Amino acid sequence: MHTAAFRAAGLHGTYEARRVPAAELPAALAGLRQPGVLGANLSLPHKEAALPWLDELTPAARAIGAVNTVIHRQGRLTGENTDAQGLFEALLELGAGGTGDRNTGGAVAVLGAGGAARAAVYVAVTLLERDVYILNRTRARAQELAESWAAPDRPGPRALAADPGEVPWEQIRLLVNASSAGLDAPGQTPLPDFGFTRLPAGALVYDMVYKPAETRLMREARAAGRRAENGLGMLAHQARLAFRAWTGADVPVGVFLDALSSPAGREQQG
Template sequence: MTVLDPATPPCRTYLFADPASHSLSPRMHRAAFAHAGLAGDYQAVRVLPADLATAVSGLRRPDVLGANISLPHKEAVVALLDDLTPAARAIGAVNTVIHRDGRLTGDNTDAPGLFDALVEAGAAGVGDRPRDGAVVVLGAGGAARAAVYAALILLERDVYVVNRTHVRAEELAAAWAAPDADHQARARVAADVPWDDVTLVINASSAGLDAPEQTPLDAAYLTRLPLSAVVYDMVYRPAQTRLMREARAAGLRAENGLGMLAQQARLAFQTWTGCDVPVSVFLNALATPQDEAR
């Protein structure tokens, strides 16, 4: 990977999303540029679906390193790129575009960012007992697809997908069906999950986002988990969701999604610049009042 020289002319990076104005990403990436001593900038731009192709073609300018892509464009952007990394292809969604010499490559740093956040949190044997216990993924949207990839491919665990709309959980699990694979993704309603075999629950649904009393999982199921299990909520606003509160009340460890947010940004910054800026730089940039969204 080429590491940018501090003498490089100003380099531009973007977030394309709708909405974009309250994103936390600019403060993280600007802190990273400053830490790396690079003359770079990061702008959050509101891009409507009808304008996505024009915005993406603008990334081919010589002074652009790349962009983050967020809701609602993570899947639509795939068709506008020259190439995909294996992770982005498998997940079917792109959160990071890398520009090199006029070519645009789509990557997905949500899955490895989640994995790194779980390792950092010491969650459920990640890193030392990777094959212990199954993972429950709550949700069936883009974040859930990244979570299933992280659980099946990076953690090497069996996965149960639980979603409010069950047919979407079945579609997600079916996309990973490979009878000869070491680990399987299966769709389940919560009542049919073997909870005492589960050591990690990942909330990849948007339940709880800006809704402190909303939860994707009845608290009764949390009491059926082994006490060594960890609940990882991708939601980070509020900092403690109802799911986290009820998990802690059941004696379990619970983490919010700030670690993942910082790790996916760290990995995106690394693909653009070649600089491995410590995750603490990104976390410190987030350590201001939680009144903004990604």
């Protein structure tokens, strides 16, 4: 995507994928301070672990408590979170992003409690203005995430264990898988033995996973007549926002989507 974006913007640059073990993260971030380096993206499990090694955070990154984009300027590193806005813009395109009355807009269920889930909860609480349920294998971690959004002027998210029995599914208009369940694992799902007909007609199941392009979660939701989309839209939008933060060039999101649909992009998606 970023190679295509550099070309579309008429800029000379490279974007390389590097596997960084957790113990090597501080050194890898320090390496971004070199002249000529614009920044980097971070993926699991570095989105929260990177925070102490950055010089500053944008308001969104600070509120979310996770970064996916690091911006280098004159030796200083700024942490940004384009996951949240990328998700929001993807949902807008799918007709699932309108703000409004909590009672008519429906609630949101978020699966997971890591960095991606933090971005999803941020979108649900601050941009969609919906009631939120957080489901995670470890209830304590879900509770920690929920408590970080507690405020006197709005109802905080409700933290639940992995058992979905406590969720009022008839109220859930948007279900977001922000866990890694299903990533490179076509037979895996974060909601085994779940009846998707419990969701109201018109509900959207949004799986942030995009490898494989169709996950088991998506297949089972569609089999029950519910809408389901993978995370490619979010991936393209967050990449566009990161590229703009690094270079100042606002490349159309279509450039990123076209790169994902190219033979090379499809191969990377598995």
